[in-house]
Amino acid sequence: MKIETIKSGVKISSPVIISYIALGIACGVVLYDAGMSVLGIGIMSLLVYAGAAQFLAASMIVLGASIPSVIIMVFFLNLRHVLMSASLSSFVKERSFGFISLFSHVLTDESYGLNYTKFREGNWSTDEAMAMSLSTYGTWVMSTVIGGAIGSQFQVNTVIMNYALIAMFACMLVLQFVSREHLIAGIVSAGTTVLLMVLFKHNISLVIATVFASFVGYYLEVRKNRHTKPEFEGSNEIE
Numbered sequence: 001m002k003i004e005t006i007k008s009g010v011k012i013s014s015p016v017i018i019s020y021i022a023l024g025i026a027c028g029v030v031l032y033d034a035g036m037s038v039l040g041i042g043i044m045s046l047l048v049y050a051g052a053a054q055f056l057a058a059s060m061i062v063l064g065a066s067i068p069s070v071i072i073m074v075f076f077l078n079l080r081h082v083l084m085s086a087s088l089s090s091f092v093k094e095r096s097f098g099f100i101s102l103f104s105h106v107l108t109d110e111s112y113g114l115n116y117t118k119f120r121e122g123n124w125s126t127d128e129a130m131a132m133s134l135s136t137y138g139t140w141v142m143s144t145v146i147g148g149a150i151g152s153q154f155q156v157n158t159v160i161m162n163y164a165l166i167a168m169f170a171c172m173l174v175l176q177f178v179s180r181e182h183l184i185a186g187i188v189s190a191g192t193t194v195l196l197m198v199l200f201k202h203n204i205s206l207v208i209a210t211v212f213a214s215f216v217g218y219y220l221e222v223r224k225n226r227h228t229k230p231e232f233e234g235s236n237e238i239e
Contacts, residue, residue, distance in 0.1 A: 009131025028147020080214035185217030
C-alpha cells in the first residue's frame with residue numbers, strides 16, 4: 001500500500017479519529033469500572049471493535065448479566081454490520097478473501113458511511129478504504145487501552161461521561177445522514193426505540209429497533225440501486 005494511499009485514507013477519517021479518541025478513552029474507563037483488566041479491554045477492542053456493543057457489555061456486566069447473555073446481546077446489536085457489509089460487497093468483490101475478511105472486521109457505522117459515500121463518488125480505491133478503516137480501528141483500540149489505564153490509576157466519575165457520550169453519539173448520528181435513505185433509517189430507529197421502550201421497558205428494545213431499522217435501510221438502499229442501475233450501467237462499482 002502506497003504512502004499516498006495511506007495519507008488519503010487517514011485524511012478522510014480524521015474527524016472520526018478525533019471522536020474515537022474521546023469515545024475510546026471513555027469506553028476504556030467504563031469497561032475497567034465494570035471489572036475488566038487493561039489487557040482484557042485491549043483484546044476485546046481488537047476482537048469485537050464495536051463501541052456501542054462494548055458500552056452495552058459494560059452495562060450488562062455491572063448488572064450481573066451472564067457471559068452468554070452478553071454475547072447474544074452484542075451479536076444482535078452488531079447484526080446490522082452484515083447488512084452494511086453486503087452494501088459494500090460490490091465495491092471490494094475483486095479483492096482477495098483475506099482482504100475482504102479484514103475489511104469486514106474493521107467495518108463500523110462511521111467507516112461504512114465514509115467509504116460508501118466515497119465509493120459512490122467514483123474516486124475511491126479499495127486500498128484507500130482499507131487505510132481509512134484501519135486508521136480508525138487502530139485509534140479505537142489504543143484509545144480504549146489508554147482509557148482502561150486511566151481508570152486503573154484514577155478514580156473517574158463515569159456519570160459525568162454520560163452527558164458527553166450522548167452529545168458525541170448525537171454528533172456522529174448527524175454525520176451519518178449522507179442520504180435520504182440514511183435519514184429515514186435514523187428516524188425509523190429512533191421512533192421504534194421510543195415505542196418499544198414505552199411498551200416493554202427493556203433494553204432488548206434497542207436491539208430490536210436496531211435490527212429493524214437496518215432492514216429498512218437495506219431495503220431502501222436496494223430499491224434505490226435498482227432505480228439508478230441503468231444510469232451507471234457498465235461501471236465496475238455498481239452491481
